[in-house]
Amino acid sequence: MVLFIFIKLINKTKLFISQIFREIRIWFLKILHKGRFYSGKNFLFESSSQINLDITESFIHFGDWVHVRDFCVFRSEKNGQLSVGNNVFFNNNCSLNCLGKIVIGNYCQFGEGVKMYDHNHVHINKDKIIAEQGYEVGKISIGDNCWIGSNVVILKDVEIGNNVVVGAGCVIYKSIPSGSVIINQQNLLIK
Numbered sequence: 001m002v003l004f005i006f007i008k009l010i011n012k013t014k015l016f017i018s019q020i021f022r023e024i025r026i027w028f029l030k031i032l033h034k035g036r037f038y039s040g041k042n043f044l045f046e047s048s049s050q051i052n053l054d055i056t057e058s059f060i061h062f063g064d065w066v067h068v069r070d071f072c073v074f075r076s077e078k079n080g081q082l083s084v085g086n087n088v089f090f091n092n093n094c095s096l097n098c099l100g101k102i103v104i105g106n107y108c109q110f111g112e113g114v115k116m117y118d119h120n121h122v123h124i125n126k127d128k129i130i131a132e133q134g135y136e137v138g139k140i141s142i143g144d145n146c147w148i149g150s151n152v153v154i155l156k157d158v159e160i161g162n163n164v165v166v167g168a169g170c171v172i173y174k175s176i177p178s179g180s181v182i183i184n185q186q187n188l189l190i191k
Helices: 004-032
Strands: 037-039 051-052 059-062 073-076 081-084 096-097 100-106 115-117 119-121 135-137 139-142 157-161
Touching: 037 157, 051 059, 059 073, 073 081, 081 096, 096 100
Parallel strands: 037 059, 051 073, 059 081, 073 096, 081 100, 096 115, 100 139, 139 157
Antiparallel strands: 119 135
């Protein structure tokens, strides 16, 4: 019984210390990126996740009650504008990559491994290396109360309306109206 109480006390102490380090990290990000990084109240950001802002006018804004699980990456570069509403949940391994604009509404949930790219590599000149040709930059907009399943990829110039469910494994390359349910229709070939 004493051992059980001792282990419980150690676990609570570890949780308290990790919460302190999490708050220090968020405070440091707000100082380092003054006016360009904002997080609302009750922002829960796991220590293994990352926020990357370059030295341009890019910004990342999180609303209230946002929960970001482990190994997520939020990147805003080249004047990108990444904005997340209130009461939003990101499961493990999500990645949001913003060079233009990504806007996410309120009450959205993202499954594990969701990826968003508001840009695409230019590959017009076949005699030139793709990495040197720059980007086509667009935007992504996701409405309120959306559930985006695991391993979904959302590409540039996509607008997802309110109350949309996107099933696991979909590649979203065109806009989706409000109230839609999107599933990945694939056939399994078993030989």
